[in-house]
Amino acid sequence: MAFGAVTAAILLAPGAHADVDTDFANQLHGYGIYGQRDYNAWMGKITCERLATHVDTTAFQSATFLRGNLDRTTSTQQVWQFLATAVQTYCPEQTPALRAAADSSHTTTKEQR
């Protein structure tokens, strides 16, 4: 379910506008993710930086990082929506990390059947 959210977030990402942080906030609102606009923008950019510097080497680690630093009421699905939106907005070059997480999840699901 969370990975469906990732795919949907990638597909539904709007085109770039003048204020990237505002676009990011607006898209988060669509997922029911609120909180301070600036904080969320920082978190999106830092998430990208952690992937770029290999502090986080997988999207699963990114999700763990976000889960610990977003509002406690944020659901697992929203964490993945946040991550996918952050990658799409601030570091689209990291999209393969998201796809790898989605693929490994699909593989695991098939093996369990």
Added chain:
Amino acid sequence: MTTRLPLMQCCAMTVAALIATAMSGAAPASADATDEFPIPHRMIVTTCDAEQYLAAARDTSPVYFERYMIDKSNRPAYIQQMAEDRIHWFFSLDPAGRRQYSEDTATDVYYEQVATHWGNWAKVFFNNKGVVAKATDVCTNYPRGDMSVWDWR
């Protein structure tokens, strides 16, 4: 104009009276250190090293950490090195030594020489009790002496 002057005088007197009242009620400024100020108690007693603490702060207070690292990256290289060396020195002290250092910096604004070059040189380590609390809670889970944590930007 003739009616305004008395009004201004009246207000000026009121303001003066308010200021006098506020000043008479203000507590005298204290420069002494406490167990939490200027260096939080958890920073004084932690057994983690600087790199363990910094890695924990990176993960538990990411925006605070990011701002510190951006500030650091805007300093000349020798100032950055000075700050790293100084925080290593601080972590080499025992709790009594750290408490004394806290006292020394609280009572003498010129005691810390690194601060004369970079005022916020230890902000992520000393300045925010909440940041210190969250990082010291988990810092033992990180490797000691991993200098790569400084290479953020």
